[in-house]
Amino acid sequence: MMEWLLIILTLLLSLTSLASVFRxxxxxxxxxxxxRLQLSVLILAALFLSLWALTFxxxxHYLLLVVLLGNLIFQGIRIYPYTILAPIQVKKLLDEPNDSAISILVSNVLTPNRSVHLLLKHIEAYDPDIVLTLESDQWxxxxxxxxxxxxxxxVNVPKDxxxxxxxxxxxxxxxxxVLNQVTEDIPSIEAIVKLHSGKKVKIYCLHPEPPSPTESYTSTDRDAEILLTGKKVINQPYPCLVFGDLNDVAWSKxxxxxxxxxxxxxxxxxxxFFSTFHAKYxxxxxxxxxxxxxxxFKLIQIKRLSGIGSDHFPLYSHLQLTESLQETPNADHKEKKQAKAKILKADPIRKEID
Structure with a gap:
């Protein structure tokens, strides 16, 4: 009985890993x-259960162990960059912040949530330069x-x-x-912000539609809006910031x-990880x-704040605009073609893809 349970569990865990590979x-x-973190824990538990229950x-029995190890390595590779064991991508600011610093608080407030006082308490405590609320209606x-x-x-874009x-x-x-980049009624905000130093920064505020049985059957529109924004950024003469609820995880394709x-x-x-969803589970x-x-930009602070009654925690970031540049990721020709194809598949309202 235990052997059959382990076989079924291994097959299910393997299917979850394979599913995320498919395009x-x-x-x-x-x-x-x-x-991926939760699946890694389940795989690890299945590994320990196999070592305890199987006679080998x-x-x-050995094949089962190898398959589970392969699954664990696959999931681990994806989440490893977001652990404290991985190299940092953004350097920490070692000097005192100056008038080219900028602080941002992003909060998906959950439309029916009425605990506005908790959000205002965070705004009072952290005094961010910019606050972006998402799912915020007229109330x-x-x-x-x-x-x-x-x-x-x-910039007010109340929606129900x-x-x-x-x-x-x-x-x-x-x-x-205010733009509807991919679909009607899914807005985004673009703005040029002048820092206290007088330097200008381009900001992009996003909240694309998630893939789910209740909202969008596919991730096509979400992916297109994220990638369309990425193509805009690379052509900007200003330093850039992109923030919001992307309805996607950091380690996704x-x-x-x-x-x-x-x-x-x-x-x-x-x-x-700075996991912001789901606040209640x-x-x-x-x-x-x-x-x-x-x-x-260099990092002064990034912090997930305490809950405000929403299903998301707010995210606070404090950055310093500097004169020095850091190493950046780059897309090769194949990846650029892949991004363009994803955008075209969505047939976006704004076709700024060249």
Missing amino acids: RDEWWIRVFDFP DLWW WQDQLAVLKDRYPFQ NLYGMHLFSKLELVEHQ TTRLFQKISQLLDPRRGRG PLLRWPLDHLFHSAD
């Missing part, structure tokens, strides 16, 4: 990109009107479809626009391709909220 966009395949007097806009004096520059967003900034927004296309860095690499958490930046 298919259906949600029931892409969902296995998310719980049959050849397939949230009304409640956050108290921020008007502290954050005179605002779980894709509203509000941008609050102490720093001058030299220009901004799409996010890794986005980093190569955009040449943006991830301050979490070598520092931890500790055993089912992964990093959905992100901040990526160009190579001329």
Whole structure:
């Protein structure tokens, strides 16, 4: 009985690993990109169970062990860059921050959530230069009107479809626009921010539609919006920041391709997962909220904040714009073609893909 249980468990775990290798966009395949840490724990448990339960007097006992080890190595390779054992990708600022620093708080507030006081408490404590709220509707806009004096520059996009967003900034927004890049009613915000030093930074605020049985059957539109933003970034003359709830994990094919296309860095690499979802289920958490930046920023602080009643934790990042550049990821010709194909597959509203 135990042997059959181990065979079935090994087959199921192997299928989850294989599913994430396939270049298919259906949600029931892409969902296995998310719980790699949880799957690694299950594989490890199956390994220990095999060592305890099997006698290893049959050849397939050894095969079972090899298959489980292969699965563990496969999952481990994906999540390793986001552990403290891996090299950091973004250098820590060793000097005192100056007037070219910028701090950002990203929070998916969950539309029906009414604990606005908890978000305001974080804003008071961390005093970020920029606050981005996601899933914020007209009720949230009304409640956050108290921020008007502290954050005179605002972009309000209230929506009742779980894709509203509000941008609050102490720093001058030299220009901004609200875009529907891939599909109607899924907005994004682009703006040029002037730092206290007078230097300008381009920011991109995203919240693409996730692949799920209740929202989008495939990840096609999500992938296209992420990659389309990456192609925009690489042509910018300004330092760039991309942040928001990307509804994708840091180690997915799409996010890794986005980093190569955009040449943006991830301050979490070598520092931890900073898992922001799901706030209510500790055993089912992964990093959905992100901040990526160009190579001329160094990290002052990145922190997952305590819950605000939402299914997401807020993410706080503090960066310093510097004169020195860091090593960046780069896309080869094949990866650029792959990104273009993914964007075209979605047939985006904005076809800025060259």
